[in-house]
Amino acid sequence: MYSTLERFLKYVTYDTQSVQDASTVPSTPGQLVLAKEMAEELRALGLRDVEMTEHAYVTATLPGNTKKKVPAVGFIAHLDTATELTGKDVKPRVVKDYDGGDIVLNAAEGVVLSPRDFPFLVDCKGQDLVVTDGTTLLGADDKAGMAEVMGALDHLVKHPEIEHGDVKVAFTPDEEVGHLAKLLDIEKFGADFAYTLDGGPVGEACCENFNAANATVRIKGRAVHPGKSKGMMLSAVMMGHEFLSLFPAAEVPSATERYEGFFHCTCFEAGTERAVLRFIIRDHDSKRFAERKAFMERAVNWMRDKYGAERFELAMKDQYYNMADKLKGHEHIMDTALEAMRELGIEPRIIPMRGGTDGAALSWRGLLTPNLFTGGYNYHGRFEFIPVQAMEKATAMVLKILELYVRKAG
Numbered sequence: 001m002y003s004t005l006e007r008f009l010k011y012v013t014y015d016t017q018s019v020q021d022a023s024t025v026p027s028t029p030g031q032l033v034l035a036k037e038m039a040e041e042l043r044a045l046g047l048r049d050v051e052m053t054e055h056a057y058v059t060a061t062l063p064g065n066t067k068k069k070v071p072a073v074g075f076i077a078h079l080d081t082a083t084e085l086t087g088k089d090v091k092p093r094v095v096k097d098y099d100g101g102d103i104v105l106n107a108a109e110g111v112v113l114s115p116r117d118f119p120f121l122v123d124c125k126g127q128d129l130v131v132t133d134g135t136t137l138l139g140a141d142d143k144a145g146m147a148e149v150m151g152a153l154d155h156l157v158k159h160p161e162i163e164h165g166d167v168k169v170a171f172t173p174d175e176e177v178g179h180l181a182k183l184l185d186i187e188k189f190g191a192d193f194a195y196t197l198d199g200g201p202v203g204e205a206c207c208e209n210f211n212a213a214n215a216t217v218r219i220k221g222r223a224v225h226p227g228k229s230k231g232m233m234l235s236a237v238m239m240g241h242e243f244l245s246l247f248p249a250a251e252v253p254s255a256t257e258r259y260e261g262f263f264h265c266t267c268f269e270a271g272t273e274r275a276v277l278r279f280i281i282r283d284h285d286s287k288r289f290a291e292r293k294a295f296m297e298r299a300v301n302w303m304r305d306k307y308g309a310e311r312f313e314l315a316m317k318d319q320y321y322n323m324a325d326k327l328k329g330h331e332h333i334m335d336t337a338l339e340a341m342r343e344l345g346i347e348p349r350i351i352p353m354r355g356g357t358d359g360a361a362l363s364w365r366g367l368l369t370p371n372l373f374t375g376g377y378n379y380h381g382r383f384e385f386i387p388v389q390a391m392e393k394a395t396a397m398v399l400k401i402l403e404l405y406v407r408k409a410g
Contacts, residue, residue: 001392002151002152002154002155002392002395002396003150003151003154003155004147004148004150004151004391004392004394004395005094005130005147005388005391005392007041007146007147007150007151008092008130008140008143008144008146008147008386008391009092009094009130011034011037011139011143011146011147012087012090012092012138012139012140012143013090013092014030014033014034014037015028015030015087015088015089015090016028016030016031016033016034016079016080016081016087016139017030017080017081017082017083017086017087017088018031018080018081018082018083018173018174018175018176018177018179019083019177020083020177021177022174022177025055025056025173025174025179025182025183026055026056026079026080026173026174027080027173027174027177027179028080031056031079031080031173031174032056034056034079035052035056035057035058035079035171035173036052038052038058038079038146038150038171039051039052039058039060041150042058042060042153042169045062045153045154045157046157047060047061047062047153047169048060048061048062048063049061053183055173055183056079056172056173057170057171057172057173057181057183057184058079058169058170058171059168059169059170059171059184059188059189060168060169061166061167061168061169061190062153062156062157062164062166062167062169063166064164064165064166064167065160065163065164066163066164066165066406066409068163068165068406068409068410069409070164070165070405070406070409071165071192071193071405072165072166072167072168072190072191072192073165073166073167073168073191073192073193073194073195073401073402073405074167074168074169074170074189074191074193074194074195074367074369075149075152075167075168075169075170075194075195075196075197075398076169076170076171076172076181076194076195076196076197076198076358076359076362076369077142077143077145077146077148077149077171077172077196077197077198078142078145078146078171078172078173078174078175078176078198078358079142079143079146079171079172079173080173080174080175080176080177081137081139081141081142081143081176082137082141082176082379082380083176083177084137084380084381085136085137085380085381085382086135086136086137087136087137087139088136089135089136090132090136090137090138090139091132091133091135091136092130092131092132092138093130093131093132093133094128094129094130094131094388095128095129095130095131096128097126097127097128098121098124098125098126098127098128098129099125100115100121100122100125101115102114102115103129103131105131105132105133105134105382105383106133106134106135109134109135111134111135111382113131113383113385117383118377118378118383120201120377124387127387127388127389127390128387128388128389129385129386129387129388130385130386130387130388131384131385132382132383132384132385134382135382136382137379137380137381137382137384138376138384138385138386139384140374140375140376140379140384140385140386141176141198141374141376141379141380141384142175142197142198142374144197144374144375144376144386144391144394145196145197145198145374145394146171147391148197148374148391148394148395148398149169149197149395149398151391151392151395152395152398152399152402153167153169155395155399156399156402162399162403163403163406164402164403164406165402165405165406166190167402168189168190168191168194170184170189170194172184172358175198175357175358178214178319178320180319180320180356180358180360180361180362181358181361181362182361184358184362186362186365186366186367189367191367193330193333193367193368193369194359194362194367194368194369195333195337195359195369195370195371195372195398195401196357196358196359196369196370196371196372197371197372197373197374197394197398198357198358198359198371198372198374199353199371199372199373199374200373200374200375200376200377200379201373201375201376201377201390202346202373202375202387202390202393202394203341203346203347203348203349203373204349204351204372204373205334205337205338205341205348205349205350205351205370205371205372205373206350206351206352206353206357206370206371206372207323207324207327207334207350207370207371208284208322208323208324208327208352208353209284209320209322209323209324209352209353209354209355209356209357209360209371210261210282210283210284210320210322210353210354210355210356211282211283211284211285211286211289211318211320211321211322212280212281212282212318212319212320212321212356213280213281213289213292213293213316213317213318213319214278214279214280214281214316214317214319215278215279215280215281215293215296215314215315215316216276216277216278216279216314216315216316217243217276217277217278217279217300217312217313217314218274218275218276218312218313218315219236219239219240219243219270219274219275219276219277219311219312219313220236220273220274220310220311220312220313221233221234221235221236221237221239221271221272221273221274221275221311222234222273223272223273233272234307234311235272236270236271236272236273236274236275237270237271237272237275239275239303239307239311240268240270240275240277242303243277243299243300243303243312244265244268244277246299246302246303247263247295247299248263251263252264257354258351258352258354259284259285259352261281261282261283261284261285261288261289261292262281262282262283263279263280263281263292263295263296264279264280264281264282265277265278265279266278266279266280279296281293281296281316282354282355284322284324284352286321286322293316296314296316297314297316300312300314319356320356320360320361320364321360321364322360323359323360323363323364323368323369323370326363326364326368327363327368327370330368333368333370334350334370336401336404336405336408337370337372337397337401338350339404340397340400340401340403340404341397341400343400343404344393344396344397344400346393346397353371357369357371359371372394372397373390373394373397374386374390374391374394375387375389375390375391375393375394376390
């Protein structure tokens with residue numbers, strides 16, 4: 001019914017994986033290539049004020065066609081894909097009428113998408129699933145969001161009889177590495193409020209998210225010939241392990257859910273002379289978030305006291321904050337999205353987002369932007385998949401939100 005699937009299958013073939021600690025925005029050239037494609041598609045649809053910046057931000061406006069006074073609604077999705085697994089040479093495949101059993105993604109490498117590992121697969125029985133070939137991620141996070149927004153715009157252009165206000169669109173770079181749309185000119189963008197389409201399965205809606213910080217701990221060891229090192233060698237590997245042992249074992253991502261925060265060591269690179277540990281720190285509650293950062297500092301100081309202050313270096317900074325505080329008093333934004341879902345026969349599920357989106361940072365900057373589902377599962381890995389029917393529902397949701405604001409205007 002929509003052009004969403006066709007667009008999605010095209011977008012995922014672009015390699016837009018971002019990288020950490022780059023000195024440029026975007027962090028990878030592939031994002032500029034896809035940004036150029038998006039700008040061309042928006043111009044082909046006849047949108048106004050299409051702009052692509054040197055930093056791979058793409059913005060555009062579909063002018064309203066109603067005489068009613070309605071808000072300008074923004075829809076935002078990000079161009080880049082996650083860092084955990086390559087996004088190069090993605091080969092998507094559509095499994096028609098999924099039968100509920102195992103899906104062999106790659107026979108040669110023995111990669112199987114199975115309900116034994118992912119029980120929620122059975123909920124997708126009878127749907128058409130877009131899967132990977134088992135060697136890359138898929139990129140539904142967030143190219144599904146991009147395709148769903150574009151599918152909605154295409155539908156509105158083809159059906160001028162559908163009343164709507166101004167529709168503002170933005171595609172942004174480097175969300176996966178914490179850039180968080182820092183260079184989006186909110187005033188110029190011109191939306192009264194917005195939605196990111198960057199969520200999970202159908203019905204998910206998020207108006208609160210983690211407070212987030214990252215931390216890097218650098219350890220200086222002292223190498224001595226192991227045969228004559230007693231009392232002299234200081235192994236950075238072993239000091240790193242000792243440092244990790246100070247953290248509560250039950251407060252890691254794999255042992256927490258919903259509002260439970262965590263410490264997550266994302267990288268541990270070590271040798272005898274040096275070690276680098278990278279962490280992300282997350283909590284929904286601002287007080288507990290502050291306590292977690294204080295714990296990190298205490299742990300580093302404890303190791304400094306034991307081995308010498310010069311042996312441990314800590315760099316820690318905040319990344320984003322919970323959007324819930326900013327959305328208070330503006331409940332119509334989320335309420336309208338939930339109403340749109342219900343009118344489409346979708347049961348909404350408001351969940352605390354265990355992560356962050358561009359919308360979290362944008363909300364703190366003044367553009368209130370909760371997050372809505374795209375329909376995907378298993379993001380950031382080779383087992384990622386998305387039902388075609390879920391993408392169509394997300395496109396229908398975008399259209400219904402616009403319809404409801406016209407209807408509510410009387």
